[in-house]
Amino acid sequence: MADKEGIKVEKNYYVDKPFKVDGNFHVKGASNLDWGMKKHLTNIFSPKSGNTVMFAFDHGYFMGSVSGLERLDILIPQLIDHVDVLMATRGALRSCVTPNFRKGIALRVSSGSSMLNDDLSHELVSVDIEDSIRMNADCLAVQTFIGADGQLSSIGNLSKVINAGNKFSIPTLGVIAVGKNMERTSQYFKLATRIVAELGAHIIKTYYCDDFDEVVAACPVPIVVAGGKKLSEKEALTMAYKSIQGGARGLDMGRNIFQSYHPAAMADAIGKIVHNKFTDNEAWEFFCEKTKK
Numbered sequence: 001m002a003d004k005e006g007i008k009v010e011k012n013y014y015v016d017k018p019f020k021v022d023g024n025f026h027v028k029g030a031s032n033l034d035w036g037m038k039k040h041l042t043n044i045f046s047p048k049s050g051n052t053v054m055f056a057f058d059h060g061y062f063m064g065s066v067s068g069l070e071r072l073d074i075l076i077p078q079l080i081d082h083v084d085v086l087m088a089t090r091g092a093l094r095s096c097v098t099p100n101f102r103k104g105i106a107l108r109v110s111s112g113s114s115m116l117n118d119d120l121s122h123e124l125v126s127v128d129i130e131d132s133i134r135m136n137a138d139c140l141a142v143q144t145f146i147g148a149d150g151q152l153s154s155i156g157n158l159s160k161v162i163n164a165g166n167k168f169s170i171p172t173l174g175v176i177a178v179g180k181n182m183e184r185t186s187q188y189f190k191l192a193t194r195i196v197a198e199l200g201a202h203i204i205k206t207y208y209c210d211d212f213d214e215v216v217a218a219c220p221v222p223i224v225v226a227g228g229k230k231l232s233e234k235e236a237l238t239m240a241y242k243s244i245q246g247g248a249r250g251l252d253m254g255r256n257i258f259q260s261y262h263p264a265a266m267a268d269a270i271g272k273i274v275h276n277k278f279t280d281n282e283a284w285e286f287f288c289e290k291t292k293k
């Protein structure tokens with residue numbers, strides 16, 4: 001193993017130079033993957049914009065019934081036409097979502113914690129590859145706790161899922177979890193996103209932070225940004241805009257959509273930033289226009 005002290009750290013991320021690998025596929029780091037992987041990634045990332053709006057409503061896997069997600073049978077039909085991908089558990093999808101839609105599926109496949117635990121970092125792989133295939137998953141979402149108590153098992157879960165997904169050409173989405181005692185700094189996110197990408201994840205979900213363009217530059221696969229706790233709609237649109245400006249290839253947003261009084265309009269406004277190059281102000285005006293009475 002390399003000596004931690006002896007490594008010379010050259011902090012040049014070449015943020016102004018686009019990622020370049022031979023091949024012409026629209027998803028970062030995926031040019032050398034096989035046809036099946038590329039098809040799943042195309043179900044997630046638009047070939048036109050290269051980006052995605054993922055709607056995350058997998059919170060119930062550890063939070064139970066969250067405000068805004070009490071009735072998935074009522075919420076999802078309102079939102080499905082306004083997003084590119086549904087990120088959810090198999091239980092929510094099978095019980096509450098009729099499979100008559102043409103959107104991507106990001107299937108949550110790790111679990112093992114609940115809000116009643118102090119330490120949420122101990123999970124296991126709870127959905128096997130056969131059931132993921134039955135669900136027609138376009139990617140397999142695994143929570144990864146770098147630097148937390150459960151890091152070893154978490155990396156074990158991630159690796160197990162990547163190995164299984166690779167056998168059947170299903171990409172893995174590494175979800176970077178931030179433990180209670182960790183700071184949301186670019187230093188931490190550079191470490192965590194790069195580790196998860198090097199372990200073989202095809203997409204990384206993380207949070208926006210200062211120097212986000214450096215986090216993106218150092219990560220060889222696409223980053224999608226989590227929404228995090230509920231902000232005002234204007235603040236959430238600004239965060240989305242800064243994320244895309246910083247090089248994110250999309251948003252994987254939950255509470256800032258489903259806890260809005262206007263979830264569909266919010267998803268549409270996010271989509272304008274993600275796919276149509278809207279600024280945050282333009283998206284805000286669009287949102288106001290759509291929601292005015």
Ligand code: R5P
Pocket residue numbers: 056057058059087143175226227228229252253254255256
């Ligand atoms: C959390 O572990 C889940 O992966 C959520 O999907 C994620 O936190 C995104 O939702 P939000 O935008 O509400 O943070």
